[in-house]
Amino acid sequence: MAEKTKTDKTTAKLSEDQLKELAIHNRFTLKEVKLMHEEFFKKYPTGKLDKKTYLGGDFTEKHKEKFCQMLFDHYDTNKDGFVDFKELFQIASVTQRGTHEEKMRYLFDFYDLNKDGYISEEEVVEMVDAMKPKDSPDEKDNNDDTKSVDTRASVKEALNKLGKKVDKKKISFEDFLQAASQGEFVILFLV
Structure with a gap:
C-alpha cells in the first residue's frame, strides 16, 4: 500500500x-x-x-x-x-x-457539456473557443466578441453541412455516430 x-x-x-x-x-x-x-x-x-x-x-x-x-x-x-x-x-x-463507436462515444460525451445526451450549438462553440491554442492567429488578432461570432458562424455552417436544421441546434449520439461513419464529424469538430 x-x-x-x-x-x-x-x-x-x-x-x-x-x-x-x-x-x-x-x-x-x-x-x-x-x-x-x-x-x-x-x-x-x-x-x-x-x-x-x-x-x-x-x-x-x-x-x-x-x-x-x-x-x-x-x-x-x-x-x-x-x-x-x-x-x-x-x-x-x-x-x-477502443472500437470506433467507443471512441465516438467518448468524444461525444466530452462535447456534451451539460450531459443531457445531446451536443448543442452552444456546447460546440464553447468547446471550439476553448480548444484554440493560446498562440493561434484567431486568439491574437481578434477580440472576444469577434472570435465568438466567427466560431458561431463556423459551427452553424458545419451543422448545416451535417444536414441538421439550424433551428434544431442539437445533435444526438446517433446523429453524431452516423456523421462520423461518413467522415463528416471532422467538419464539425475541426471548425
Whole structure:
C-alpha cells in the first residue's frame, strides 16, 4: 500500500487481481497494464493527479486554462477532484484500443457539456473557443466578441453541412455516430 500523505490523498496501488481485471476488460495485456501502473505511480506517488498539478503541466502552456480544466473534469469521472490510475487507464483504453463507436462515444460525451445526451450549438462553440491554442492567429488578432461570432458562424455552417436544421441546434449520439461513419464529424469538430 502507498504511504499516506499529510492530507490523506493517497491511493493504494492496485493488486495483481485488479490489474488482471483491467487487462481482461480493456484490450491490454497484463504486462502493458503493469507497466502503465508503475509509470503512473512513479510520476504521481500519491496515486492521484490533482487539478493544480495537471493545470501546471506542459500541455497547459500551449492551451487555454479553460480547455485544460474541461479535459481534467472529463477525466475525473468520479468527481473527487483527482484523476487516479483507473480513470486515466479508462481513457487510454478507449482512445488507444477502443472500437470506433467507443471512441465516438467518448468524444461525444466530452462535447456534451451539460450531459443531457445531446451536443448543442452552444456546447460546440464553447468547446471550439476553448480548444484554440493560446498562440493561434484567431486568439491574437481578434477580440472576444469577434472570435465568438466567427466560431458561431463556423459551427452553424458545419451543422448545416451535417444536414441538421439550424433551428434544431442539437445533435444526438446517433446523429453524431452516423456523421462520423461518413467522415463528416471532422467538419464539425475541426471548425
